[in-house]
């Protein structure tokens with residue numbers, strides 16, 4: 001009888017465990033490198049909250065900001081291994097997955113964020129989302145951050161002011177060529193190291209949009225920021241194509257709807273955050289913000305534009321033309 005009781009208890013226990021296992025929500029990890037109070041940070045949080053609301057008990061979405069889990073140099077690799085499910089690296093970080101993605105880095109190609117947005121929504125822009133599936137990567141959405149500014153410990157008013165300086169850049173050959181074009185040196189380093197590189201003067205300057213310059217406190221270790229708006233730093237939200245396609249239909253649809261919502265949030269907030277963070281930097285008085293006259297800006301454009309020709313073959317003439325056409 002004791003034996004029977006024990007067996008019953010064991011069976012009930014096992015059944016209980018099975019029921020619990022079945023009911024456990026699917027854990028989904030979203031890893032990124034910026035602060036929470038940025039367009040990407042807000043987008044990721046919205047995606048998590050929306051998904052858990054839309055798919056109650058079915059998914060648990062954990063967001064890891066600030067390179068807490070992985071930096072961009074590692075995240076794509078681990079995503080394909082299944083260690084994280086979502087990431088949103090900057091568009092500058094996809095050259096080894098599709099060289100044509102380098103179109104986004106070409107200096108002075110887009111007049112402003114509205115032009116970037118038009119290109120991303122065009123057939124050519126949408127085509128890029130799905131262009132890396134042969135490498136296992138599926139792009140789900142573009143998220144804005146903003147146009148980039150140049151910073152250093154001196155005012156950079158003309159390209160000659162940057163000559164001989166060393167800049168931290170993202171891992172992008174176009175960005176490397178961009179600094180080459182103005183006789184400056186560029187070193188590719190992970191985002192999480194930028195503050196220390198600037199603080200210790202291992203590099204002289206960098207380029208980033210206002211929200212990164214503010215939220216990572218780069219402005220506290222750079223005396224001057226020049227409003228060059230010379231390029232864009234936006235994101236591609238990516239997942240593993242295999243993981244995504246194998247999801248149960250209801251979960252994929254729920255996540256997809258929340259991705260659309262989160263995209264709206266990130267993209268509506270981006271310009272507002274850029275303007276607000278720019279103002280906070282000016283108000284801090286810690287770093288001087290320099291505007292350029294149209295002639296000064298034209299000089300930067302003339303100095304950097306030869307980079308287009310260098311990458312035209314890699315990016316493709318048609319794609320470059322479609323991007324340029326997005327300027328109204």
Ligand code: LMR
Nearest residue numbers: 033034090170190191212
């Ligand atoms: C950088 O490395 O500077 C950016 O890609 C960081 C980011 O995600 O905005």
